[in-house]
Amino acid sequence: MTQTVIGxxxxxxTMLTSAxxxxxxxxxxxxxxxxxxxxxEAEDLLPEKKKDPVRFYxxxxxxxxxxxxxxxxxxxxxxxPLPRGGRPIAVIPPTLIISxxxxxxxGVLATFGGFLLLSGLIPTKKRPWHNRIGEDRFAVxxxxxxxxxxxxxxxxxxxxxxxxxxxxxxx
Amino acid sequence: xxxxxxxxxxxxxxxxxxxxxxxxYYVVLxxxxxxxxxxxxxxxxxxxxxxxxxTGLNSPSYWGLYLVNFIFWVGVAHAGTLISAMLxxxxxxxxxxxxxxxxxMTLFALLMAVSFILVxxxxxxxxxxxxxxxxxxxxxxxxxxxxxxxxxxxxxYFISSLIFLYFGMIPDMAxxxxxxxxxxxxxxxxxxxxxxxxxxEWHIWGKAYMLFSVLIIPLVVSVHSVVSWDFAxxxxxxxxxxxxxxxxxxxxxxxGFAGVVLLVSLIRWIFHxxxxxxxxxxxxxxxxxxxxxxxxxxxxxxxxxxxxxAETSFEMEHLRYKFLTPxxxxxxxxxxxxxxxxxxALVVRRVRSSVAGQFIISLFIIAGMWLERYLIILxxxxxxxxPYAWHxxxxxxxxxxxxxxxxxxFVALFMLFxxxxxxxxxxxxxxxxxxxxxxGER
Numbered sequence: 112m113t114q115t116v117i118g119x120x121x122x123x124x125t126m127l128t129s130a131x132x133x134x135x136x137x138x139x140x141x142x143x144x145x146x147x148x149x150x151x152e153a154e155d156l157l158p159e160k161k162k163d164p165v166r167f168y169x170x171x172x173x174x175x176x177x178x179x180x181x182x183x184x185x186x187x188x189x190x191x192p193l194p195r196g197g198r199p200i201a202v203i204p205p206t207l208i209i210s211x212x213x214x215x216x217x218g219v220l221a222t223f224g225g226f227l228l229l230s231g232l233i234p235t236k237k238r239p240w241h242n243r244i245g246e247d248r249f250a251v252x253x254x255x256x257x258x259x260x261x262x263x264x265x266x267x268x269x270x271x272x273x274x275x276x277x278x279x280x281x282x
Numbered sequence: 283x284x285x286x287x288x289x290x291x292x293x294x295x296x297x298x299x300x301x302x303x304x305x306x307y308y309v310v311l312x313x314x315x316x317x318x319x320x321x322x323x324x325x326x327x328x329x330x331x332x333x334x335x336x337t338g339l340n341s342p343s344y345w346g347l348y349l350v351n352f353i354f355w356v357g358v359a360h361a362g363t364l365i366s367a368m369l370x371x372x373x374x375x376x377x378x379x380x381x382x383x384x385x386x387m388t389l390f391a392l393l394m395a396v397s398f399i400l401v402x403x404x405x406x407x408x409x410x411x412x413x414x415x416x417x418x419x420x421x422x423x424x425x426x427x428x429x430x431x432x433x434x435x436x437x438x439y440f441i442s443s444l445i446f447l448y449f450g451m452i453p454d455m456a457x458x459x460x461x462x463x464x465x466x467x468x469x470x471x472x473x474x475x476x477x478x479x480x481x482x483e484w485h486i487w488g489k490a491y492m493l494f495s496v497l498i499i500p501l502v503v504s505v506h507s508v509v510s511w512d513f514a515x516x517x518x519x520x521x522x523x524x525x526x527x528x529x530x531x532x533x534x535x536x537x538g539f540a541g542v543v544l545l546v547s548l549i550r551w552i553f554h555x556x557x558x559x560x561x562x563x564x565x566x567x568x569x570x571x572x573x574x575x576x577x578x579x580x581x582x583x584x585x586x587x588x589x590x591x592a593e594t595s596f597e598m599e600h601l602r603y604k605f606l607t608p609x610x611x612x613x614x615x616x617x618x619x620x621x622x623x624x625x626x627a628l629v630v631r632r633v634r635s636s637v638a639g640q641f642i643i644s645l646f647i648i649a650g651m652w653l654e655r656y657l658i659i660l661x662x663x664x665x666x667x668x669p670y671a672w673h674x675x676x677x678x679x680x681x682x683x684x685x686x687x688x689x690x691x692f693v694a695l696f697m698l699f700x701x702x703x704x705x706x707x708x709x710x711x712x713x714x715x716x717x718x719x720x721x722g723e724r
Contacts, residue, residue: 245457247289
């Protein structure tokens, strides 16, 4: 049986210190919650920092947009020709412009889609949080076996947590 | 709001800007909305009911004030997202307090621009014909038309700007959702998508923000280039110029930056955000305005000099009509004063740092840049091709009224935005303050 606890800290450095200390326990999940990004300060606690999969969404989205735009402009010109005194039906400069615009459009949409998928937003159930995290507090969320919970809470309290909130996993 | 900035202080200030509204704000909003309805919507309905004959548009001038306004508003829309994207990539700290209002300006200015296409269209209920889609007429839009490029460019820009604006607000709305009530709470809860501020969320958010910025910068350049090709790809003397794309992009940025100055000054005066929008912001934007003014002046001179050098009868008639006809020579003089001479005052640091000084200069720049577009269209289209076809164009009261009404509508939309969403980025202001550590509480 696992339980989740959130330790709320007024300062970033004490929160990070506590987060590092609890790692000696058998922890299932440790997540930092903050009102601002903490990438440089908490590099060792953020394994996802090394991964950057959003750019692949952007790349493939943009590539799809490039070809979709070209296919659209050329394809429609061929399917519904507008004869202009012997000039080519499908013309390169307009195709490039349309392709460029769709490249950007698909790139932006794919990046946004990638962000939604990868960041795990739009949750299906309520997740542990505290209102003040968005405001001015830093927090560490720890999911741990029930028998270790007391020890974890003690570490957080010693580290300077001003509030410790326990959640049942089905909360 | 004059205090040492703290996380909590920023939170309270932004919350106050959204939720606490004095009666004066609503009185002004109602007046502005009334003016928008009276000057913009009613004349437009009159035009729809009566027909395009109520405008001054007639052969050969089928492009008039409505398209002047279209270019002007697309131009104003330019600086917002560009400022935000460009300054984000370069990690410029003074971006943080102004980027949200600049992005909102982009969105509403684009709405205004698109609305002028609809107004210009006449039979507005057929607007969907501009989109390429299979239909019973088996008639597709022509992809070789610059007007079709416009449809793609403007729609791409609108969607991208909307996503860019919304994306930046996700953490802010998550942090504010518990401090507001009623419809605002429901709105913020829905739009924040369950954001908690985890390391993973911040990481993906930061990467995506950077990618958006990278994609949007070339888009901004392309959009106004495409708008310039509406004119430059035709064969009308005064319009068919290779310099138009960079000329339009520069002009768009110039007017856009001036628009940003006007809006952030209004925010500063209404909400007393002197701690956030400081003289340093004005100093930096002032330098940008000065540089853009010099580039714009160079391109304007170049446009005229190359025309004189070409010395074709078409070009000479266009230049004579533009510079020597009293109807246009005075606006040309005002345009040069507003866009070239007056901004030179920004060389002086005290003028750059002065809120009132920059506000006045920006007002002149906005007027000057509107006139630039007015002069581009109105001195070229009535003089196209052979003299037997020439006919002077004079805008009717309907066109003038809708033009004025658009400014009120824009201000009304922005005022509503300020009461619904945080106009100063909470997250980025907190980043500006720094992380709270043992060295000092924040």
